[in-house]
Amino acid sequence: MINPVLPQVLHVLRQHPYGISEYRLMKTLDSEHLFEEQNRTDGTMLPLFRKHFLIMNALYDLQDILWQEENRVLEISPMHIELHERQTDQPAKREPDWYPLLSEYYLDWQYYSNTTEDDIDRMMDDLKRIADQTH
Template structure:
């Protein structure tokens, strides 16, 4: 059986197929891996350990997600929930104002000049800015963002440790991750342990 995605479909349509097969939702990382495993020609089939490759892959996916969300909303078929931890299709609910509000992330990802104009130095600056916030008064929030837990309402240390183990597994150098990323994950865990003991 051939599990490859139809190369004639654009990335948004390929993503829709994968989301329809995952009714409980899917994490961004898993979605990227599925696109690569099924030979989507729309995402770079390169190791995500390279910061620029990771940024470009993330950007292309989120551009497709926001385009898909708007299309499904206009067709009144689904509401697409977008977050790095869980991307999922929800039933359309008329009267929901979610897409009428200004969304800075949507604007960013739909502007392709943000992809084309971002080079390795820019990605490094984004990461440096993130870690500067980590060292400042926003360290807890930055650590939660790194763990993709910033939007979870009820959060405790066991949940944080579970996420930590997942991230270490995903980003360990033995699995193609980078030592720098692993060090960042470990630092974030140290910070969160101080707040959630």
């Protein structure tokens, strides 16, 4: 499947040279009416999950493309997403230390298609449990 928001995600990243949060990126794409299908909410978290998934899929896809084609690094975290030049002390052919398990997850379209509201509830419960353990 081709990600319908990938070109717009790249455009927004290039407009924010000092980075952007996932929330701000989502709001920007929302203002461009790119999530019409996902905005048809049914009162569950599933539409929000799908918007998040589309963004993360585009980012992880772009991470590899931009490294290979432009020798640029795309740092990805929910609070800060930034596209920048490769550090001069980093060998040109050596990829940065990314998170392969996250990229594998977000690059697999089956998770977009097959994730249910029950799955999201379990993920949220797991996150709460992890947060409680760290406090």
